[in-house]
Amino acid sequence: MNLALHYPVLQVIIPMLMAPLALLVQHRKLAWLLASVTSLCAFALAIAIAQLVLQGSSYAYPLGGWQAPFGIELRVDSFSAIVLIIVSGASTAALLAGYQSLAQDIEEDRASLFYAAWLLALAGLLGIVVAADAFNIFVFMEIASLASYILVAGSSDRRALPAVFKYLIMGTIGATFYLIGIGLLYIMTGTLNLSDLEVRILAVEDQTPILMAAGFISVGLALKAAIFPLHAWLPNTYSFAPHAVTAFLAACSTKVALYVFLRIDFFVFQRTLSDHAAQFSIYLLPLAVAGILYGSAMAIREPLAKRLFAWSSVAQIGYIVLGVSLVSQAGLSAGILHMFNHALAKGAIFIGIIVLASQCQQLTPTALNGLGRKHPLIGIAFVVAGLSLVGIPGTAGFVSKWLLIDAILEHHRWSIALLMVVLASSLMAVVYLAKVCETLFFKTPETTVVQPLPKLAIALLLLVSFANLIFGVAPGLPLELANNAASLLLEHTL
Amino acid sequence: MSLLHPLILMLLIPCIGAIAIMLAGRVHHNFREACTFATAILLALTAWPMAIDVAQGARDSITFARLSGSLNIMLHTEPLGALFATLASSLWIVNSLYSVGYMRGNKETHQTRFYVFFAISIAAAMGVALAGNLFTLFLFYELLTLSTYPLVTHKGDEATIKSARVYLAILMGTSISLFLPAVIWVTSLTGGEFSLGGVLQDKVDAPTAGLLLALFVFGIGKAAVMPIHRWLPAAMVAPTPVSALLHAVAVVKAGVFSITKIIIYIFGVEWLFSLSTTQWLVWITSFTIIVASLIALRQTNLKRLLAYSTIGQLSYVVMASAILKPMAEIGAALHMVAHAFGKITLFFAAGAIYVASKKIDITQLAGIGHRMPVTMTAFTIGALSMIGVPPTGGFVSKWYILGGAFEADNFLAIFTIIASTALNAAYFLPIIYAAWFLPENQAPKNPHGEAPWPMVAALALTAIFTLGFFFFNGPVIELERQLVGGLK
Numbered sequence: 017m018n019l020a021l022h023y024p025v026l027q028v029i030i031p032m033l034m035a036p037l038a039l040l041v042q043h044r045k046l047a048w049l050l051a052s053v054t055s056l057c058a059f060a061l062a063i064a065i066a067q068l069v070l071q072g073s074s075y076a077y078p079l080g081g082w083q084a085p086f087g088i089e090l091r092v093d094s095f096s097a098i099v100l101i102i103v104s105g106a107s108t109a110a111l112l113a114g115y116q117s118l119a120q121d122i123e124e125d126r127a128s129l130f131y132a133a134w135l136l137a138l139a140g141l142l143g144i145v146v147a148a149d150a151f152n153i154f155v156f157m158e159i160a161s162l163a164s165y166i167l168v169a170g171s172s173d174r175r176a177l178p179a180v181f182k183y184l185i186m187g188t189i190g191a192t193f194y195l196i197g198i199g200l201l202y203i204m205t206g207t208l209n210l211s212d213l214e215v216r217i218l219a220v221e222d223q224t225p226i227l228m229a230a231g232f233i234s235v236g237l238a239l240k241a242a243i244f245p246l247h248a249w250l251p252n253t254y255s256f257a258p259h260a261v262t263a264f265l266a267a268c269s270t271k272v273a274l275y276v277f278l279r280i281d282f283f284v285f286q287r288t289l290s291d292h293a294a295q296f297s298i299y300l301l302p303l304a305v306a307g308i309l310y311g312s313a314m315a316i317r318e319p320l321a322k323r324l325f326a327w328s329s330v331a332q333i334g335y336i337v338l339g340v341s342l343v344s345q346a347g348l349s350a351g352i353l354h355m356f357n358h359a360l361a362k363g364a365i366f367i368g369i370i371v372l373a374s375q376c377q378q379l380t381p382t383a384l385n386g387l388g389r390k391h392p393l394i395g396i397a398f399v400v401a402g403l404s405l406v407g408i409p410g411t412a413g414f415v416s417k418w419l420l421i422d423a424i425l426e427h428h429r430w431s432i433a434l435l436m437v438v439l440a441s442s443l444m445a446v447v448y449l450a451k452v453c454e455t456l457f458f459k460t461p462e463t464t465v466v467q468p469l470p471k472l473a474i475a476l477l478l479l480v481s482f483a484n485l486i487f488g489v490a491p492g493l494p495l496e497l498a499n500n501a502a503s504l505l506l507e508h509t510l
Numbered sequence: 511m512s513l514l515h516p517l518i519l520m521l522l523i524p525c526i527g528a529i530a531i532m533l534a535g536r537v538h539h540n541f542r543e544a545c546t547f548a549t550a551i552l553l554a555l556t557a558w559p560m561a562i563d564v565a566q567g568a569r570d571s572i573t574f575a576r577l578s579g580s581l582n583i584m585l586h587t588e589p590l591g592a593l594f595a596t597l598a599s600s601l602w603i604v605n606s607l608y609s610v611g612y613m614r615g616n617k618e619t620h621q622t623r624f625y626v627f628f629a630i631s632i633a634a635a636m637g638v639a640l641a642g643n644l645f646t647l648f649l650f651y652e653l654l655t656l657s658t659y660p661l662v663t664h665k666g667d668e669a670t671i672k673s674a675r676v677y678l679a680i681l682m683g684t685s686i687s688l689f690l691p692a693v694i695w696v697t698s699l700t701g702g703e704f705s706l707g708g709v710l711q712d713k714v715d716a717p718t719a720g721l722l723l724a725l726f727v728f729g730i731g732k733a734a735v736m737p738i739h740r741w742l743p744a745a746m747v748a749p750t751p752v753s754a755l756l757h758a759v760a761v762v763k764a765g766v767f768s769i770t771k772i773i774i775y776i777f778g779v780e781w782l783f784s785l786s787t788t789q790w791l792v793w794i795t796s797f798t799i800i801v802a803s804l805i806a807l808r809q810t811n812l813k814r815l816l817a818y819s820t821i822g823q824l825s826y827v828v829m830a831s832a833i834l835k836p837m838a839e840i841g842a843a844l845h846m847v848a849h850a851f852g853k854i855t856l857f858f859a860a861g862a863i864y865v866a867s868k869k870i871d872i873t874q875l876a877g878i879g880h881r882m883p884v885t886m887t888a889f890t891i892g893a894l895s896m897i898g899v900p901p902t903g904g905f906v907s908k909w910y911i912l913g914g915a916f917e918a919d920n921f922l923a924i925f926t927i928i929a930s931t932a933l934n935a936a937y938f939l940p941i942i943y944a945a946w947f948l949p950e951n952q953a954p955k956n957p958h959g960e961a962p963w964p965m966v967a968a969l970a971l972t973a974i975f976t977l978g979f980f981f982f983n984g985p986v987i988e989l990e991r992q993l994v995g996g997l998k
Contacts, residue, residue, distance in 0.1 A: 392623070403656070408652055408656070409645070409648055409649035409652055409653075410649050410652075410653060415577055415578070415581075418577075418578075418581060418694070419578060421694055422694070422698065425694065425695075425698055435691060435694075439686055439687050439690065439691065440687075442686050443682075443683060443686055443687060446678075446682050446683075446686070450675070450678060450679075454671060454675075457663075458663065458666055458671050489574075489575040489577065489583060490575055490577075491577055491578070495577075495578060
């Protein structure tokens with residue numbers, strides 16, 4: 017038996033089976049350990065899959081030996097590999113870093129429930145990425161969403177509850193829209209398998225239900241991906257969730273939705289809809305630009321550290337969308353690479369928040385005052401992650417921004433204007449980062465809580481910050497995956 | 511790629527030094543200072559052979575990392591960069607000597623942090639000096655801004671933070687909004703690699719070249735060409751050793767060095783001279799020189815006066831390279847060296863006066879020459895070099911720049927040099943006169959002598975360099991002649 021062939025299913029099945037097991041372990045530390053080890057396994061599998069898809073282009077896995085379209089099919093390629101790495105990496109880092117922080121939020125008797133939910137969320141997110149038919153994507157999306165509502169609600173901050181309610185309503189609307197869309201597709205084509213859909217849809221192209229389906233699916237997924245102006249749920253959800261959950265979700269959840277968005281849009285609709293590329297960019301490009309500017313502006317106004325970075329996520333999602341809305345090889349690969357790099361930067365930022373939050377009672381606007389001065393190493397690692405977010409050369413964020421600008425300049429009517437937008441928002445990012453730095457380094461500390469520093473969280477913060485620098489000078493693997501993914505998406509044209 | 515390659519070493523040595531300083535700081539401060547000296551001396555010992563090789567015509571380059579197809583981090587050696595690297599690394603030794611005296615004499619806090627970031631700033635300056643393409647230059651340019659920020663904010667009080675905000679906002683703002691687009695533009699057209707004679711001919715038309723030049727000149731805010739000059743006086747809140755090495759030598763020179771390098775290696779001197787859309791640069795730099803000197807006339811704070819004098823002198827270098835004649839290009843390089851020696855001496859003297867007497871205003875300096883004769887002698891030599899009086903280094907570079915201006919029949923440049931010489935004399939001579947010949951206004955509460963000996967030794971050394979450069983400038987001229995060798 018060749019184990020490598022089973023990687024795609026193992027990727028989902030391991031966390032899914034471990035979730036009930038975590039529930040049975042009625043012990044906080046053991047449940048955490050189980051979740052971390054499982055997540056680490058998933059990460060190792062994701063890396064292994066990435067190595068495999070770099071050799072071949074993509075491969076399918078028929079579940080239980082039932083061939084598609086009758087059985088359930090899983091499929092991995094370069095695009096899924098990079099997202100798998102993001103999801104499993106984010107989960108691993110957040111879990112490892114978050115033990116102490118979560119211990120403050122979650123009571124002892126609910127801890128195993130919480131970690132079970134975490135594993136379900138992980139399984140769901142990974143499942144979305146490997147599933148090859150539209151309906152299973154929906155199923156996994158529901159698993160992931162329901163589990164992540166639980167995760168967000170786990171916060172001891174009561175403001176998390178209205179936030180999670182909003183998140184739930186918005187998420188459900190998004191999922192429902194998506195379901196309506198694939199329902200319409202099923203009516204018209206009689207299949208849900210993506211590669212099947214891609215062929216059969218040609219027989220019914222440009223009919224009203226297909227257009228409706230495209231509309232529903234796009235809006236539904238845009239809501240899940242928090243593409244401006246459907247981002248309203250994001251800032252509060254991120255800022256009131258437990259810190260470790262924020263680190264996990266901020267790094268990967270919107271990216272998975274974007275992944276599905278791109279996959280379905282490019283695989284299924286690209287050949288069907290006339291003028292697909294033009295329409296795609298006409299609708300998305302202005303939204304991306306608005307998101308970039310609005311998100312950055314709101315981040316500047318925001319005093320609270322976590323919300324500030326949540327707003328910056330809105331802007332960063334805008335970058336990714338801007339890249340893909342150029343519908344060119346360079347643009348897509350820049351956007352996809354930015355998914356990875358942003359996950360790296362934002363992950364490090366929120367792990368930094370975990371560490372810093374351990375040194376204060378509550379994350380009030382003044383709580384972080386002077387903490388960087390007290391703990392210079394933490395402060396500097398945090399700033400490095402911030403620089404990557406801004407896109408200072410030498411950090412990962414710069415590479416994808418450079419590629420994005422390159423793609424913009426390549427061929428576009430408004431290239432100069434778009435360039436201005438990217439540069440302006442980089443400047444705005446400098447402003448909000450400078451604000452955070454001044455808080456960290458120059459304000460006098462408040463009455464401080466002397467608590468032991470979470471060692472593991474600090475180690476991870478340093479590791480992920482360092483990764484931001486490493487991928488800034490040697491973007492090797494993610495860049496290769498992003499390039500392959502971009503050509504894969506564009507291959508599905510006529 | 512080997513880590514022991516001299517080009518890589520020149521980046522690595524200060525970085526490793528920074529770590530060593532950080533660790534040594536936990537043991538003992540003397541040990542920490544020893545680390546600083548060891549690092550500085552090692553760096554200079556790496557830089558000098560490299561410069562000598564370059565003088566003999568050798569060229570070296572190494573690709574450090576490849577980011578994507580067109581984008582890689584690349585280092586190379588060439589005469590201008592070799593000069594800058596050697597200058598900055600050698601003066602770092604002297605400056606370290608001075609820092610020890612200043613930081614201890616002034617009982618500054620967080621000294622370890624200070625030396626660590628100083629070493630990192632030097633690493634960034636080395637990167638700027640050795641950058642082999644525009645992207646690498648930009649990378650280290652930004653790193654230099656970021657690594658000097660903690661030095662500028664060293665004091666950490668309200669006023670300092672405000673000034674540091676100006677510093678960061680202007681330098682980052684201009685570099686991201688102007689320099690970066692220019693870098694991207696040129697890189698997408700040509701790959702952005704530096705090559706003697708320029709790479710832009712036939713790629714862009716004259717108006718575009720003018721626009722690109724503007725993006726570079728104003729984007730490289732470190733050159734402090736007006737109106738992008740406000741950060742330099744703001745940066746004077748930093749401790750004096752920072753002002754001395756970074757804001758008279760490394761950082762500001764990184765700015766004018768970048769502009770000169772871009773003019774020579776990206777645009778190409780001859781091509782640029784043939785364009786009519788680039789003549790404005792001489793005008794704007796002349797304006798900067800005159801106006802900065804006029805503002806300096808009105809300053810009473812000694813460090814601010816020196817800052818405005820620096821702004822004027824920096825524009826000398828930019829103007830010299832904008833004259834676009836071989837002699838002027840050599841003059842630009844010479845002036846980088848001459849001004850470095852002179853201005854570091856002046857800052858050293860200002861810091862020594864502050865440490866010994868806590869005086870910061872030029873009105874308080876009457877009669878101070880008798881209490882601090884060595885310091886004020888050095889100050890006098892530095893000031894004479896700024897004015898351009900023989901036998902100081904400043905005379906040599908002015909001579910070459912004037913020569914270039916006559917070659918190009920550029921009467922605006924000639925006029926500017928003459929006028930600014932008069933203005934420089936007008937703001938420096940009264941200070942010198944008061945220090946030596948006027949009686950003290952009132953006796954100081956605690957009669958002081960010279961500053962601590964390391965500071966005096968350092969400023970005496972740089973004063974000797976200033977004088978020495980008048981007599982022994984041959985090697986530098988030979989080195990820089992290679993820049994324009996093909997032009998004659």
